[in-house]
Amino acid sequence: MPVSKSYNLDNYAAVQEFFHSHNWTDGLPVVPPTPEAVKDLLELSKISPEHLIGIEPVRSRAITAEKLAINAVMAGCLPEHFPLVCESFSAMLKEPFLLHGATASTGGCAVLVIINGPVRKLLGMNGTFNALGSSDRATTVIGRAIRLILCNLLDARPGDADRSTLGHPGKFSFCIAEDEENTNWLPLAEERDIPHGVSAVTVMAAGSPRQIMNEWTTSPEEILDTFVAEIKSCMRHYSIWHGNYAIVIPPQLRVHFEESRWSKRNIRRYVFEHARIKRKEWSDCGKTAVVGNKGEKEYTALTDENHLLVVAAGGPAGGFGAVIPPWFGTKSKAVTQPLGLCLDCGPE
Amino acid sequence: MTIEVLDPTYDGDTISFKYAVGLENLKGATVGIISNGKKGTFHFFNALEDLLTKKYKAGEVIRVIKKNYSVPAEEEIMKEVKKWDAAIAGVGD
Numbered sequence A: 001m002p003v004s005k006s007y008n009l010d011n012y013a014a015v016q017e018f019f020h021s022h023n024w025t026d027g028l029p030v031v032p033p034t035p036e037a038v039k040d041l042l043e044l045s046k047i048s049p050e051h052l053i054g055i056e057p058v059r060s061r062a063i064t065a066e067k068l069a070i071n072a073v074m075a076g077c078l079p080e081h082f083p084l085v086c087e088s089f090s091a092m093l094k095e096p097f098l099l100h101g102a103t104a105s106t107g108g109c110a111v112l113v114i115i116n117g118p119v120r121k122l123l124g125m126n127g128t129f130n131a132l133g134s135s136d137r138a139t140t141v142i143g144r145a146i147r148l149i150l151c152n153l154l155d156a157r158p159g160d161a162d163r164s165t166l167g168h169p170g171k172f173s174f175c176i177a178e179d180e181e182n183t184n185w186l187p188l189a190e191e192r193d194i195p196h197g198v199s200a201v202t203v204m205a206a207g208s209p210r211q212i213m214n215e216w217t218t219s220p221e222e223i224l225d226t227f228v229a230e231i232k233s234c235m236r237h238y239s240i241w242h243g244n245y246a247i248v249i250p251p252q253l254r255v256h257f258e259e260s261r262w263s264k265r266n267i268r269r270y271v272f273e274h275a276r277i278k279r280k281e282w283s284d285c286g287k288t289a290v291v292g293n294k295g296e297k298e299y300t301a302l303t304d305e306n307h308l309l310v311v312a313a314g315g316p317a318g319g320f321g322a323v324i325p326p327w328f329g330t331k332s333k334a335v336t337q338p339l340g341l342c343l344d345c346g347p348e
Numbered sequence B: 001m002t003i004e005v006l007d008p009t010y011d012g013d014t015i016s017f018k019y020a021v022g023l024e025n026l027k028g029a030t031v032g033i034i035s036n037g038k039k040g041t042f043h044f045f046n047a048l049e050d051l052l053t054k055k056y057k058a059g060e061v062i063r064v065i066k067k068n069y070s071v072p073a074e075e076e077i078m079k080e081v082k083k084w085d086a087a088i089a090g091v092g093d
Helices: A012-021 A035-044 A065-075 A079-092 A099-104 A137-154 A220-237 A251-259 A264-274 A279-285 B039-055 B075-081
Strands: A006-009 A052-056 A061-064 A110-116 A175-177 A200-206 A210-213 A245-249 A276-278 A298-300 A308-312 A320-324 A335-338 B003-006 B030-035 B060-065 B086-089
Touching: A006 A012, A012 B003, A035 A065, A035 A079, A035 B003, A052 A065, A052 A079, A061 A065, A061 A137, A065 A079, A065 A137, A079 A110, A079 A137, A079 A200, A079 A335, A099 A137, A110 A137, A137 A175, A210 A220, A220 A245, A220 A251, A220 A264, A220 A276, A220 A279, A220 A320, A245 A251, A245 A264, A251 A320, A264 A308, A276 A279, B030 B039, B030 B075, B039 B060, B060 B075
Parallel strands: A110 A175, A245 A308, B030 B060, B030 B086
Antiparallel strands: A006 B003, A052 A061, A110 A200, A200 A335, A210 A320, A245 A320, A276 A298
């Protein structure tokens, strides 16, 4: 049975007011985390309430499955969503992710979760229409659970441990499923060494998505030049430092790459070679004061082509795409983990 | 009928922290300042150091800078802190 402290409240409305008054929500109503609902999540995953998901290294906080389950219920998760919440948070606790820095920074990033593998279809995830918005129930509630966990277990509430100057809307929920069915590209997780057919999560400390559009060419190079222009814009306007960038490519643009036999690897290579600026370009956007005597020095968006996360997602029509910049250079690195809990997610 | 709900917050801290006993005054004291290394902190800590030595007559002001402003102070800094009478640390941007 659950071991957390419990409260008896008069009715549903009283629950909402109680949680809001304690600053335990993201401003939206929550599903009441009753002991029965929390137990259902834990039982499906066959993990005990005290099961240790990991330890937050800066504050030495032991993160247990029950606390994740309580927040997941609040976010609207069903039991079958819970293994992905656990795996995502476990990935966030890995040292390269630098969870405390990423969630406390004035830079205001959100945690982007990218789902790959058969679990997407089992849970009805949709990597097509409105992929970066609330595209489906599963990705929406999993992303929201991550945010509630950060708030309630690590005090990453606005003005508390979360010192974001602006933040961005992805902080409500930022979880997408790759559209693996409508592409011949390798899934992101497989490119990051997860075996074929295994479900996995990739977490990235991510800035807000920046939409691009180029419907006027079929050339892969020209399409990528538009993505690269946006990345270079991020380097000029935001941070010049290299890190994990993600680019999201919907079908209307993907078809041109596929017809030209461009793999994700070709894309990564092209972006690696072209997404570069010189420090003196800061002068074009009001940052002359920090150019110093290094004006001719070249900075790359990626120090390794594998730092680019290429994701196939988006609705069928529209020559759009998105660049999702890193929080701040390589301080936080994207982490990919196979789904290790007991959902039936083997190869089809 | 009431609804029973579970507490979603962290409740695992078993060690309670308490503030160190404050100094009566800073006269002759060794005061350490831990900077996160952000550029904007330098002017602020320069002014603070002036204040500590000129107005409050601190004996020595030691300045250390973390290697990475997004992670806690390194072990070496934490060892140094034990030699100080007072330490000033905080988020600067």
